[in-house]
Amino acid sequence: MVDGIFRMVSVKQIFNLFTTKFMITIFLLLMTKANAQSVDSLVAEAIRNNPQLKSLQYKITASEKRSELINTLPAPNLSVEFSQVPINSADIFNQSISNNFALSQMFPLGGKLNAMADVERKNTLVEGSNYEIYKINLTAQIKMSYYTLWLIDRKIEVQEKSISLINDVIKSTESLYYTNKINQADVLTLQSEIASNETQLLILGKQKEAEIYKLNKLLGRNLDSKDVYAAANLSADSLSSSQSKLEELLADSNPTLKKMGGMIEMNKAMIDANNRELIPDLMIQGMLMRMPRGMLITSKTDPLMIDGMGKTELMYGLMASISLPFAPWSIHKYKAKEEELYAGISSIEYEKIDMLREMISQLKTALVKYNTAVDLTKLYNDKVIPLYSQAAESQVSAYQNNRTGITTVIDSYRMLLMQQMNYYMSQADIQMSLAEIEMMIGRKM
Numbered sequence: 001m002v003d004g005i006f007r008m009v010s011v012k013q014i015f016n017l018f019t020t021k022f023m024i025t026i027f028l029l030l031m032t033k034a035n036a037q038s039v040d041s042l043v044a045e046a047i048r049n050n051p052q053l054k055s056l057q058y059k060i061t062a063s064e065k066r067s068e069l070i071n072t073l074p075a076p077n078l079s080v081e082f083s084q085v086p087i088n089s090a091d092i093f094n095q096s097i098s099n100n101f102a103l104s105q106m107f108p109l110g111g112k113l114n115a116m117a118d119v120e121r122k123n124t125l126v127e128g129s130n131y132e133i134y135k136i137n138l139t140a141q142i143k144m145s146y147y148t149l150w151l152i153d154r155k156i157e158v159q160e161k162s163i164s165l166i167n168d169v170i171k172s173t174e175s176l177y178y179t180n181k182i183n184q185a186d187v188l189t190l191q192s193e194i195a196s197n198e199t200q201l202l203i204l205g206k207q208k209e210a211e212i213y214k215l216n217k218l219l220g221r222n223l224d225s226k227d228v229y230a231a232a233n234l235s236a237d238s239l240s241s242s243q244s245k246l247e248e249l250l251a252d253s254n255p256t257l258k259k260m261g262g263m264i265e266m267n268k269a270m271i272d273a274n275n276r277e278l279i280p281d282l283m284i285q286g287m288l289m290r291m292p293r294g295m296l297i298t299s300k301t302d303p304l305m306i307d308g309m310g311k312t313e314l315m316y317g318l319m320a321s322i323s324l325p326f327a328p329w330s331i332h333k334y335k336a337k338e339e340e341l342y343a344g345i346s347s348i349e350y351e352k353i354d355m356l357r358e359m360i361s362q363l364k365t366a367l368v369k370y371n372t373a374v375d376l377t378k379l380y381n382d383k384v385i386p387l388y389s390q391a392a393e394s395q396v397s398a399y400q401n402n403r404t405g406i407t408t409v410i411d412s413y414r415m416l417l418m419q420q421m422n423y424y425m426s427q428a429d430i431q432m433s434l435a436e437i438e439m440m441i442g443r444k445m
Contacts, residue, residue: 067124071113074105098290145215150230151424158421159417369433
């Protein structure tokens with residue numbers, strides 16, 4: 001008798017415990033809904049705060065500044081020379097034979113500076129493409145992580161619902177247990193199923209924690225921040241463009257393909273700059289010579305000039321020189337460089353073709369995934385889940401009337417749980433495939 005009372009109290013206590021935990025979970029879910037963030041708000045936050053994105057922005061700025069500094073003349077050269085100073089004199093200014101002051105300036109001709117600046121301007125466009133590539137990939141990663149977090153939340157809800165349903169079965173069969181119409185093994189089986197679901201809840205909780213760490217890294221937040229909540233309901237995004245239109249957008253807008261086109265243009269600008277190196281450079285130099293001890297006397301000095309010897313003399317000189325890059329022993333360097341750049345252009349062009357084919361293949365795969373997920377979502381929502389729900393309710397009713405065993409009831413709940421999870425997975429697949437398509441075409445749908 002005492003054992004029977006203990007068993008009845010034990011069942012009530014267990015039921016009350018799980019009911020309390022369920023209410024707490026519902027409260028936490030309501031709080032999460034109040035703090036939920038849309039995926040677009042997280043994308044905007046990442047664009048503002050992601051460190052790698054900021055790094056790429058500074059690379060663009062650095063390239064812009066390089067194009068400015070390249071398009072300037074080289075610095076002039078100033079030289080000072082005190083020649084033939086007596087070794088026993090410290091007065092180098094007045095005791096030297098001559099004081100030479102020279103100023104020279106190199107002038108690159110043929111628009112060389114502008115050609116080199118044009119190469120850097122093309123490189124700025126490539127850096128801009130790097131920024132866009134990372135930005136679109138970052139957006140896709142955030143969306144993938146966000147929808148994974150959303151899916152984990154839905155799985156947690158399904159597990160909680162399963163626990164609630166089993167608790168309802170315990171409650172509905174409690175009177176049968178008191179009258180010995182069901183045995184303790186059935187109650188223990190139900191409790192074991194609840195414990196199994198709680199184990200899954202623990203695993204899902206850890207998966208959610210790991211996904212939040214990943215999102216925090218992408219968002220530029222403190223990695224230990226827990227303030228990330230996915231909205232309970234996903235927006236009803238749909239794909240309106242045809243496959244041929246998407247392929248056209250991919251070829252025109254994909255930032256990786258744009259980058260490769262920019263690299264081709266940069267190589268062409270490098271060829272132009274390389275060929276301009278065959279144009280000579282001009283150097284002009286002006287020199288002022290001061291001879292503090294007068295003109296030098298030699299055996300060939302004109303006697304009429306001797307009277308002025310010893311007086312400080314000033315003279316000046318002008319010089320102009322050009323480089324000879326077209327010399328036979330130098331010209332091959334520029335021709336080889338040109339051939340190297342042309343080969344690089346051909347390589348990039350074929351690589352771009354191969355990458356476009358690969359991306360179109362991935363786009364087709366993503367479209368198949370999207371269409372499959374749309375069809376499955378409709379099928380699960382309209383047919384599969386309602387039928388499994390009716391089957392589970394029917395099995396509970398049959399169990400209460402002693403027409404089936406408890407394991408059949410549990411199996412029916414497990415199948416219902418599985419189909420509900422499949423439904424949520426197909427919803428997440430719709431959003432993930434859309435994010436993948438947006439990543440490939442390089443813009444939001």
